[in-house]
Amino acid sequence: MKNRLKNLVKNNPIDWILLRKLVLFFLVVAVITFIVNIVVRYNSVGYLQRVYSGFEPKSEFDEFLYIFRNNALTVPLVVLIVALIPIPYLWMYAIVMNGIIFGTAFAIPFTNAKVTLFEMFTELICHSIIELFAFFILFTVAFKLNKAVCQKLYKHGKNSVKKAIGNYLKLYFIYVLPLLFIAALLETYVSERFADIFR
Numbered sequence: 001m002k003n004r005l006k007n008l009v010k011n012n013p014i015d016w017i018l019l020r021k022l023v024l025f026f027l028v029v030a031v032i033t034f035i036v037n038i039v040v041r042y043n044s045v046g047y048l049q050r051v052y053s054g055f056e057p058k059s060e061f062d063e064f065l066y067i068f069r070n071n072a073l074t075v076p077l078v079v080l081i082v083a084l085i086p087i088p089y090l091w092m093y094a095i096v097m098n099g100i101i102f103g104t105a106f107a108i109p110f111t112n113a114k115v116t117l118f119e120m121f122t123e124l125i126c127h128s129i130i131e132l133f134a135f136f137i138l139f140t141v142a143f144k145l146n147k148a149v150c151q152k153l154y155k156h157g158k159n160s161v162k163k164a165i166g167n168y169l170k171l172y173f174i175y176v177l178p179l180l181f182i183a184a185l186l187e188t189y190v191s192e193r194f195a196d197i198f199r
Helices: 002-010 016-040 044-051 060-083 090-111 117-155 161-189 191-197
Strands: none
Touching: 016 090, 016 117, 060 090, 060 117, 060 161, 090 117, 117 161, 117 191, 161 191
């Protein structure tokens, strides 16, 4: 079983070079958003409340299901659908949105005296690293899928769209889904409790 798992991971490697480039793009968006929020004194709390409005969990388990369903099912499906549209880089809206959300979140301590930067950091650190890592694995295969679709349509490239979709789904089930399951558990049951230790 252990050897089969090793072979599965070995035969489906992560494109670390592309992943680093996408992370760099994400950081640029996040930093620009962070600076803009501080300069214009934007209501960061209000923005995030609007982004995450419409759901009031009745229990922690309801919250877990909501987070897991959104991050592990809805987002990957939307990214897959958009990556299949033959418009280069259109799918990267997902990275832009994540960058805007994170840049806005870290600007809150500078626009809202009730929250400190340390409190924000401790509340996000437990789950955000795993969650972002999973998303960026997804984004690397979305990039390749969109490239294959565009080449097929515009350049008659040799990259197989069917193979690219298969690779998207394989890496999703091998890496992304398990990581987002763990991240949802941490966000629901650990992050706030961990942050409370330092309050």
